[in-house]
Amino acid sequence: MSAQRQETVRRLAAPDIAARKGGDPIVCLTAYTAPVAEILDDHCDLLLVGDSVGMVVHGLPNTVGVTMEMMILHGQAVMRGARRAMVVVDMPFGSYEGSAEAAYDNAARIMKETGAQAVKVESGPTVPDTIHYMVQRGIPVMGHVGLRPQAVLVDGGFKAKGRDEEGRARILAEARATADAGAFAVVVEGVAEGLARDITAAIAPPTIGIGASAGCDGQILVTDDMLGLFDWTPKFVRRFADLRGEIGRAGEQYAAEVKARTFPGEAETYFAKKS
DSSP: OOHHHHHHOOOOOHHHHHTTTTSSOEEEEEOOSHHHHHHHHTTOSEEEEOTTHHHHTTOOSSSTTOOHHHHHHHHHHHHHHOSSSEEEEEOOTTSSSSOHHHHHHHHHHHHHHHOOSEEEOOOOTTHHHHHHHHHHTTOOEEEEEESOGGGHHHHTSOOOBOOSHHHHHHHHHHHHHHHHTTOSEEEEESBOHHHHHHHHHHOSSOEEEESSOTTSSEEEEOHHHHTTOSSOOOTTOOOSOOHHHHHHHHHHHHHHHHHTTOSSOGGGOOOOOOO
């Protein structure tokens, strides 16, 4: 990408995303590497460096084992690839739940070392006060309610939320508290359509749905899921490609040609220059 384009393209920021409430749907995907970020940049308003990187890239069973160092490393990579889309980095488990001061320090480190425009936190009952603390000190924060992957050990698995009246009321209250704390947008994951629509209507920031119906102000998916890189994907994922199959077929063909000694061929071989 040319230096001229780097200078002239304006990157989207938190106010741009916040202003999309009730307007054109906000297009979001995850990204963990520079090449994928560059490919998706022209098509997305927001790229999330999700802590899902622990499962998608590093083979972890859940997101609990993700570290600050992992998030910063992948955040730096995505910032090298993206030029226009807003880049948001997940704060990993254990980096913001303790005290607001520690959360601020960790968020500031993420933003300084990656250059990202915001961080995202999962908005449990105690988190809105921390969001307020960080926003008041200049850190744009995206919230996340409903199914919270970092709570997997408490919940006993990845389960849809808000399916009874008590759960519905709790999640709606958490969404309102997250919005009131100053989050510029709120991810809503794994809830029924009616609850997603109620949250979207109840809060001023835009909602970004993942398994939360088309009633949200925008949508996000894990890119590797929607590209079909895994055998199993959640119910809410639509596969827009079959890269697992394509990679498997390419690997099979490569192996066959190596074994048959047809690769490398003349076109892929260097020869001595003729004197």
